[in-house]
Amino acid sequence: MKLFRSLNSTRIIIIGSFIGALTMGGLVYAQKQKLAELDERLRPSGAPQLVAELQTRALELANLQRLADREQFKQRDDAEYYMRSVASHNYVNIGTVDTVRSDNERRQGAIDTIITIKPPRGGKNAYTRDSISNFLYKLEADSRRVRVTRIAIRPESGQRARPHEVGGDRWTFDIDATIRQPKE
Amino acid sequence: MARSCGIRLGQRHASLVLLDGSAKRPKLRAHLEVETPVGGEDPLDALADALKSAVRSSKLKLADAEIRLAIDSGLAAFRPLSLPFADKAKIEEVLKFEIESRLPQWDIEDVICDFHVRRATPVESDLMVVAVRKADLAARIGVATRAGLEPHDAEIEASALFEAARHGALLATDAAQLLVHVGERTTTLVVAEGGRLASIRALQLDLLGAPQDAPVPAEGEPDDLATAAPLPANVAAPERRRNVAERLARELLRTLSAGQREFAIAAVYVCGTHLPELVEFDAQGNATGPHAVIADVPLAPLDALREAAPELALAERLRLVPAFGAALHGLGANGLTPHLRREDLRYAGKFERLEVPLGVLGLFLLTLTTALYIVDYKVVQARELDLGAWIRSNDNYLLGSTTNDTRGRLPLAPDAIKNYSRAIAQGPDGDLERTRFEQLERLRGLIASEIVRLENELGTRTEIEPPQSALEALTAALDVIHGMGEQLGRFAIREVVRAEYRPGTAGAPDSVSIVLNMTFWGDLEATRAYNDLMNELERQPWVTAVARRATNTLEGGGGIYVDGLGIDIDTKKIPPPSRASEGAL
Numbered sequence: 001m002k003l004f005r006s007l008n009s010t011r012i013i014i015i016g017s018f019i020g021a022l023t024m025g026g027l028v029y030a031q032k033q034k035l036a037e038l039d040e041r042l043r044p045s046g047a048p049q050l051v052a053e054l055q056t057r058a059l060e061l062a063n064l065q066r067l068a069d070r071e072q073f074k075q076r077d078d079a080e081y082y083m084r085s086v087a088s089h090n091y092v093n094i095g096t097v098d099t100v101r102s103d104n105e106r107r108q109g110a111i112d113t114i115i116t117i118k119p120p121r122g123g124k125n126a127y128t129r130d131s132i133s134n135f136l137y138k139l140e141a142d143s144r145r146v147r148v149t150r151i152a153i154r155p156e157s158g159q160r161a162r163p164h165e166v167g168g169d170r171w172t173f174d175i176d177a178t179i180r181q182p183k184e
Numbered sequence: 185m186a187r188s189c190g191i192r193l194g195q196r197h198a199s200l201v202l203l204d205g206s207a208k209r210p211k212l213r214a215h216l217e218v219e220t221p222v223g224g225e226d227p228l229d230a231l232a233d234a235l236k237s238a239v240r241s242s243k244l245k246l247a248d249a250e251i252r253l254a255i256d257s258g259l260a261a262f263r264p265l266s267l268p269f270a271d272k273a274k275i276e277e278v279l280k281f282e283i284e285s286r287l288p289q290w291d292i293e294d295v296i297c298d299f300h301v302r303r304a305t306p307v308e309s310d311l312m313v314v315a316v317r318k319a320d321l322a323a324r325i326g327v328a329t330r331a332g333l334e335p336h337d338a339e340i341e342a343s344a345l346f347e348a349a350r351h352g353a354l355l356a357t358d359a360a361q362l363l364v365h366v367g368e369r370t371t372t373l374v375v376a377e378g379g380r381l382a383s384i385r386a387l388q389l390d391l392l393g394a395p396q397d398a399p400v401p402a403e404g405e406p407d408d409l410a411t412a413a414p415l416p417a418n419v420a421a422p423e424r425r426r427n428v429a430e431r432l433a434r435e436l437l438r439t440l441s442a443g444q445r446e447f448a449i450a451a452v453y454v455c456g457t458h459l460p461e462l463v464e465f466d467a468q469g470n471a472t473g474p475h476a477v478i479a480d481v482p483l484a485p486l487d488a489l490r491e492a493a494p495e496l497a498l499a500e501r502l503r504l505v506p507a508f509g510a511a512l513h514g515l516g517a518n519g520l521t522p523h524l525r526r527e528d529l530r531y532a533g534k535f536e537r538l539e540v541p542l543g544v545l546g547l548f549l550l551t552l553t554t555a556l557y558i559v560d561y562k563v564v565q566a567r568e569l570d571l572g573a574w575i576r577s578n579d580n581y582l583l584g585s586t587t588n589d590t591r592g593r594l595p596l597a598p599d600a601i602k603n604y605s606r607a608i609a610q611g612p613d614g615d616l617e618r619t620r621f622e623q624l625e626r627l628r629g630l631i632a633s634e635i636v637r638l639e640n641e642l643g644t645r646t647e648i649e650p651p652q653s654a655l656e657a658l659t660a661a662l663d664v665i666h667g668m669g670e671q672l673g674r675f676a677i678r679e680v681v682r683a684e685y686r687p688g689t690a691g692a693p694d695s696v697s698i699v700l701n702m703t704f705w706g707d708l709e710a711t712r713a714y715n716d717l718m719n720e721l722e723r724q725p726w727v728t729a730v731a732r733r734a735t736n737t738l739e740g741g742g743g744i745y746v747d748g749l750g751i752d753i754d755t756k757k758i759p760p761p762s763r764a765s766e767g768a769l
Contacts, residue, residue, distance in 0.1 A: 010539045010543050014539065014542045018546045020553075021550040021552075024550060024556075027557050028553050028557045031557060038564060038568070038571065038621075050621070051574050051577070051578045053628065054628045057631045058582050058631055059593060060635060061631055067638075071642050107687060110648045136655045137655070139655075140656075147653045147655075149651050149653070149654050150654055151654045151655065151658055152682050154681075155679065162739065163736070163738055163747075164739050176654075176684075180651055182648050
């Protein structure tokens, strides 16, 4: 109460102006901090670099979207089904194949799923070089996950020519396609 | 504990009393007196210097003491005033206006007026107005200030005398008393009736013969309220003292015999300068001398310091009475409430003196900080706009611009990315929870999340190195053979015995091992072609080993054949294929 009694206009101005100046000082300090942060953000290493990185990532994403569009063998798909579908592709025209699946831990921390693909037993087993090479190419081209890891191409059975003879250009094959995944 | 310092400033004499305790039970902690000789320099200057050196040599600590100044009553004019109200604020408002016509000798603007309430009812007040010229008061305040004792308030000796007598229980409520202070120039007479102030007189009875600057009393004032005429200055000292005593005795007699009082004066209390020509007191306070009894009223010492300073001699105690009374006011005694430091002579404490500079400083700081805030705010806005430009530019790059009719680089962006990018490109309101930079970071996060989602979808998000492709290795080897063209002449790959990936071991990296059966026709050209092929393969940086095999002559001649021709290839060393050599389909 004594304080209020001793208040006069000058003291009210002093108190008010100092409180106001302190408050404004706090706001100015906060504003300065914000300004310093904005200046830092606008340096070449700030927003310009972030935008450049963002655009690079956007291009990466666009590429992935295109790959995803083309990808025939997605993670949720069955590997053997994929192999058979490639074998049946118009440009391949191999048709039915036999597949044997095996798992092998050839690399620490990774499981190699190996699909051995052969012409069907007892069925058609002679193909042109185009068919076989297109089959091998499409196995890898249609999926980033599949690698052809073993290839054996021999003349059609029963048509084996001797070294000085020219064969009939009909071939059979025996291949491994491998899908490597991290061990769960 | 409260401390109070009372100073009585006369013409050539000053006394100082330092008290602590309370107004009811004060203790004398220190006292001093200074006196300057007659003649020479300005008496006030001399008094200031003497007081200053006395205070310094006594090492009094007065920083926390309330300092009160009692000035010579002869400097004041006393006027009774009756007003039809008793409210103090109203009295203050009208005081100068009411008293102006009663002080014809002074310009009212040059005067400080104080008042003491003698009697008051709710509808009427009877006042004793004390008027002092501002110049006189300022000069006395200056003396004290120069001595390092700036007073918080000032009064005249008469009010200090009254307060001292009140403290000494000398003011009986059923009688009247006459209080006398004998000063070196002015003798103050105060009449108290029923414990209240009744009247004040200041008699110009100069004991020293010094030049005088007392106010001229107004004509027509009642005798007991006006100052008495001064003595001539050319009278010798012993004669002067006798004259002063005689005149004072006559004035006392006149006062005692004056009528119109509620109570008769029962006692005369004397203090101040020792004047044996009037009366002398022994240690017990018994009066002797030519005027020990006047009109059957005995003179007695105004011994207000009896309890506060019993160790002092009576004569010394009597000289300190006005300073003691002023100090009592400093301790809160409120028999009277004198207040002469007012208007432009008002006391200003340290803080009050700093008020204006502080106010100006505060306003300056407020203006400065406000200006800084506004400037910074504008700059921040500009920076935000700059960041906004980056965000809009990025949005145009990703999603295209309808304004410029350009296509974005991310036409198939998921809705989350598309909507967020569009929203923040519109303005900061697109995401109020984040700053502009954080909005960009958030957009980057959305794109990164989508990349992770797609990589997981494609099964390519792994740190594990994929196995080397036998197809790639075989294609590279066949490409070398194809590239040699006519150099190899006529040849045939009779069988790809195997092209097989071999996982690396501790000493060897991953590789692909190729085994071919080949035939070369011709005589010498066949062998040369075979050697050229081996040499060409060995030159390839990605061929890690070539297993040369023994050649056999074809049946019937005409060429050679080789079975189990081995080539080891590290596909990681194969340079990326050009567009032209990419897949057949």
